[in-house]
Amino acid sequence: MQNRISIPIGPQHPLLKEPLSMMIDISGEKVLGGSMRLGYVHRGIERLAEQRNYIQNVLLIERVCGICSHVHTTTYCYAVEALLGIEIPPRAQYIRALMCELERIHSHLLWLGILAKHVGLETIFMHAWHDRESSLDIMEAISGGRVSHAANQIGGVSFNLDKAQAEMIRSTISNLRTQVEGLLNVIETEPALHARTQGVAPVSAEMIRQYCVVGPIARASGVDIDLRRDDPLPPYDQLEFKVITHADGDAWARTLVRAQETRESLNLCDTIMRDMPDGEVLVRAPRKVPPGEAIIRSEAPRGEVFYYLRSDGSENPARVKIRTPTLSALSMIPAQLAAIQVADIPVVLAGIDLCVACADR
Amino acid sequence: MIEELFFLLVFPGMTFQVVCGLGFEWLDRKLLAMFQRRVGPPWYQPLADMIKLFSKEDLLPKGANEMVAAFLPLLSLSAVLTAGLYIPIAGFSPVSFEGDLIVILFLMSVPTLAYYVAGIVSVGIYSILGGGRSLLQFFSYEVPLLIALSGPAILARSWSVSGVMSAQAGLGPFILFQPLGFVLAMVGLIGKLKRDPLDIPKAKSEVVGGSLTEFTGAKLAFWHLVMNVQAIVGIFLLVNLFLAWPQMLHPLLTAGIFLAQCLIMILILSTTSSVFARLRIDQLAGLGWRILVPLALLQVAVVILMGV
Amino acid sequence: MERLKKRFSLLSAIIDALIEPPETVGYPFTKLELPETYRGAIVIDPEKCTGCGLCVRDCPAQGLELVKKSRHEFKLIHYPARCAYCGQCSISCRRKAISHSNQLVGSTSNPEALVVVLKEKEDEEQG
Structure with missing residues (x-):
């Protein structure tokens, strides 16, 4: 243990596209521990939001995250609507949910690709990102923006779907399903991926609760939480879906959970398209919001x-x-960086699905 | 004199090897792009990359030994080019002698050692890590590779590549007698070239660029050229040792078969690099010493029994 | 057989990819197909604009500016380099005067050159 050296990872490093700086202490090929620095993309969005009006904030809050931009505005809009005491039309709720599920598909496929890339399977990376592009195409075609959709408005959504668009979405989703099915088969059966991810830095359910980690990472450790079921926003209370959990808590369990959630989201998209009611998508919202908290x-x-x-x-x-969910997951990284090898660092860091932009805001 | 210079500088020497090396890089990248459903680079891309790298500023971190760092890629390049000179191209070998296989194998291992030293002299943290990893990897793949390549020599009772080829003209391609040896030699070659899945010393997400992290400009261009020429020399060597076809009446036909064999080898290399995930260094050491070496010894034993 | 196919699933995937045409395009040489609804460059219908300033108030990026001399005399200026192409101005506009075309906005090294006066209305008695 004499030749202990520290290697810097980030904020510029091929491993992390995220602006996060880590110093990892290693000895030979063994990792001894690590520390990190955050705050490279702190933009002061919370403060900026206090200086803008509610309408401008919808578009500001979309910039919190580059991947899950829609779910942020959706949550914000539901909060403002709760303060205003208005209920948006059911069709608008369904369109918001549709966008959320498309976003989940694209986010999970992106993550699967990145994990594959870090273990040296660049081909799976390219194929996953190719499939992800279909989901982005749908969102671009209906909302007008590929990543910054600007789909939400206070009081509803800014576009309605006509017959042709609905048909396009249905056919693209069914194409996407065949592609994703093929891809997920590859991922779930690829022995090389399995060999690199199984048993890497497993996290127990107690540790998840201790660090308040949420989302797919928690579900991969056997903690059965999903707000779509536990505290649903409309229309999730009317939709049927399975919550995927896995007991192992290692990188392989996270892969499987995300792969199956992608399938589940595709099913949800179909259900949403089938059940979507007709009608208006926007109600007029007043500019001034009554005092209160939400x-x-x-x-x-x-x-x-x-x-x-x-x-x-x-x-x-x-x-x-x-x-945002990433902050609690980040706090768990140093604990996970013990007793692994240098070659496992990418698997551990990628396995968390970091979004430092969300965490820093 | 003129003839020897031609051998040395044009064919089968420097110019030919470099052109083949660049062609290999293009084919490899294009195939990889097609596997990944991309368009891929145009045919002149490797050359354009070289020219661009040559025009870049050349700097090394403080404390690095400039002289040694500049000398290492040139040494490696001359080693692999010399090795390429002794390998028959489509049966044409102007400077062949008994025992040249051993010389080739020695020269081919020079770049790996130079790569290690390059990691040490260029003082970066990632360079040192990558250098250490390349040495570890060297010990894992080199032994099975050497044993596997000695199989054809033992069967042909000659340590010259031309001798092995002429033995194959009588017996048929040696891949028929030692398919295992061929597979092991391919694994060894992938390890030597540090390609996926054995790109442990330069795994981007783990050690950034490995030994070459701190190299820029012309030095980096030469390193890339070394890797490409090494790949093409290795492919030529394997084709000659395992897949030699009896000489045809028409020399063009022989050259065509040789070319086709090389293309198939490149296809195999590209496919393996896109199908397998990178191994961990402990997984590689386990693979090398627990599986590859016993298999290689088994193959040699079979070959010796065949010869008796 | 099924197991074998699963074992080599990636291999069969790349063989399929080898046959299919590439999905990427050589962008500057191939034209991009953008959907009808794409939020691209901003266009204005000068007949409809009355200079009410709703778009300017709701613009989150200060990409629009209204220079008003009198009730009938105003200039609406668009700064493409600041614009986030979010579409809020077209939503805010009561008279549907401002909208997006599905054309990409070109890049430039001089953002000042892109600034356009969307609508300039002089008072008729003066002009």
Whole structure:
């Protein structure tokens, strides 16, 4: 243990595309521990939101995250609507849910690709991202933006789906299903991926509870939480879906959980398209919000997103507090970096599905 | 004199090897792109990359030994080019002698050692890690590779590549007698070239660029060229040792068969690199010493029994 | 057989990929197909704009500016380099005067050059 050296990982490193700096102490090929620094993409969004009106904030909050942008605005809009005391039309609720599920598919496929890339399977990476593009295409075609959809407005959504678009979505989703099925078969049966991820840095359910970790990571350790079922926003209370859990808690369990959640989300998309009611998608919302507080939680691709909103009766919110799932997952990294090898660092870091932009805000 | 210079500089020497090396890089990248449903680079891309790298600023971190760092890629390049000179191209071997197989194998291992030293002299943390890993990997693949390549020599009772080829003209391609040896030699070659799935010393997400992390400009260009020429020399060697076809009447036909065999080898290399995930270094050491070496010894034993 | 196929699932996937045409395009040489609804460059219908300033108030990026001299005399300026192409201005506009085309906005090294005066209305008595 004499030749202990520290290797820097990030904020510029091929492993992490996220601005996160880690110092990892290693000795030979063994990892002894690590520490990290955050805050490279702190943009002060919570403070900025207090200086803008509620309508501008929808578009500001979309910039919290580059991957799960829609679920942030959805949660924010539900919070504002709760303060206003208005209920959006059912069709708008279904369109919001559809976008959320498409986003989950794209986020999970992105993650599967990145994991495969870090263990040296660049082909799976490219194929996963190719499939992910179909889901982005749907979102671009219906909302007008590939990543920043600007789909939500206070009081509903900014577009309605016509017959041709609905047909396009149905056929694209069925194509996507065949592609994703093939891809997930590859991922679930690929022995090389299995050999690299199984048994790497397993996390117990107690540790998950201790660190308050949420989302697919918690579900992969056998903690059965999913806000879509436990505290559903409309229309999830009317939709049937399975919550996937796995007992092992290692990187392989996370892979399987995310792969099956992708399938489940595809099914949900079909259900949503089948059950979507007709009607308006927007109700007029007043610009001034009555004083009060609102807390809304929703299930983002990475876990629970929490919004606290306080209004003092003016056009601007008095306080917007955002809590994202990544922050708790980040706090667990140093604990996971013990007793692994240097070659496992990418698997551990990628396995968490970091979104530092969300965590820093 | 003119003739010897031609052998040395044009064919089968420097120019030919470098052109083949660049062609190999292009084919490899194009195939990989097709596997990944991308368009892929145009045919001149490797050359363009070389030219671009040459025009870049050349710097090394403080404390690095500039002289040694500049010397290492040139040494490796000359070693692999010399090795390529002794390998018959489509049966044409102007400078062949008894025992040249051993010389080739020695020269081929020079770049790996130079790669290790390059990691040490360029002082980066990732370079040192990558250098250490490359040495570890060297010990894992080199022994099975050497044993596997000695199989054909033992069967042909000659340590010259031309001798092995002429023995195959009588007996038929040696891959028929030692398929196991061929597979082991392929694994060894992948390890030597540090390609996926044995790209442990330069795994991007683990040690950034390995030994070459701190190299820039012309030095990096030469390193890339070394890898490409090494790949093409290794492919030529394996084709000659395992897949030699009896000489045809028409030299063009012989050259065509040789070319087709090389293309198949490149296809195999590209496919393996896109199908398998990278191994961990302990997994590689286990694979090398517990599986590959016993298999290689078994293959040699079979070959010796065949010869008796 | 089924097991064998599963074992080599990636191999069969790349063989399929070898036969199929590539999914990427050589972008500057091939034109991109953008969907009808794509939020691209901003266009304005000068007949409908009255200079009410709703779009300017709700723009989250300060991409629009209204220079008003009098009730009938105003300039609506668009700064493409600041614009986030979010579509809020077209939602806010009561008269549907402002909208997006599905054309990409070109990149430039001089953002000042892209600034356009969307609507310039002089007072008729003066003009």
